[in-house]
Amino acid sequence: MDISTLIDEVIAREGGYSDHPADRGGATHFGITQAVARANGYAGHMKALPRxxxxxxYRQLYWESPGYDMIAQIAPSVAAEMFDTGVNMGTPTATGFLxxxxxxxxxxxxxxxxxxADRVxxxxxxxxxxxxxxxxxxPGEVVLLKALEALQGERYLALAESRPANEAFLYGWLANRIG
Structure with a gap:
């Protein structure tokens, strides 16, 4: 699977504009938070963020910069999981899981x-x-993917337990990001 397909899938999963009151990320569009958009030169309203x-x-911050493009040359399915986890939890967390x-x-x-475990x-x-x-x-690749998803799932549960407002997102995280 190539990065363009992975980006299309993430954008489809993340959806359009959102500004959920329980989301610490604030206003997002296509899953990109306002803070990330601003840090990457976008100054407009988040509703107007161009796809x-x-x-x-996504390509620069969540694929090339953390080195997931290099992982893709060895294990494309692992790289795809790293990309998705990195988008949702941050690339240092995803890399630490690996x-x-x-x-x-x-x-x-x-x-x-x-x-x-330097997360790089x-x-x-x-x-x-x-x-x-x-x-x-x-078979080892399948087991490695299970380990990565187990770590990701545990983190989602911990996030919901430590901040009750995150319970608003737990079902979707587990339904759309695990397995």
Whole structure:
């Protein structure tokens, strides 16, 4: 799956303009928050955010900048999951999930060394991913995706438990982002 398709899917899932009172992100359009839009040069009203601007932001901030394009060369389905999680929770969180999962799946460092969970895709993270998939193959990729989604689901529950206003979003997060 290519990044254009992933962006189309995220925009379809996120929808158009929204300014939900319980959403700490405030006004959003195509899933892009006003703060992110402003930080990327957009000064207009969020209702008028051009789709092309949202697509550029998604491609640059949530695909290329965190290195998910490099993950896609190794494991496209993992990169797709990282992109979606990064859009919803931030790319450092998504990358941290990958590093934690790879560490937990390395059989006490028998397969490859533990990673520093620095939440940055670098050469060591990519090498660990390659090693894991070389040993485990396609079934391993499925297991890795399950681990990533388990971490994501746990975070959603924790967000709802720590801030009751987030319960307004929990059902949708679980329905649209897990599995």
């Amino acid at each position: 092309a601007a949202a697509e550029t932001i 590093q934690r999962a790879l560490n937990a799946l390395n059989r006490n460092q028998k397969d490859y060394p533990d990673l520093k 895709v670098g050469a060591k993270t990519l090498a660990a991913l390659r090693s894991f998939l070389a040993l485990r193959g396609k």
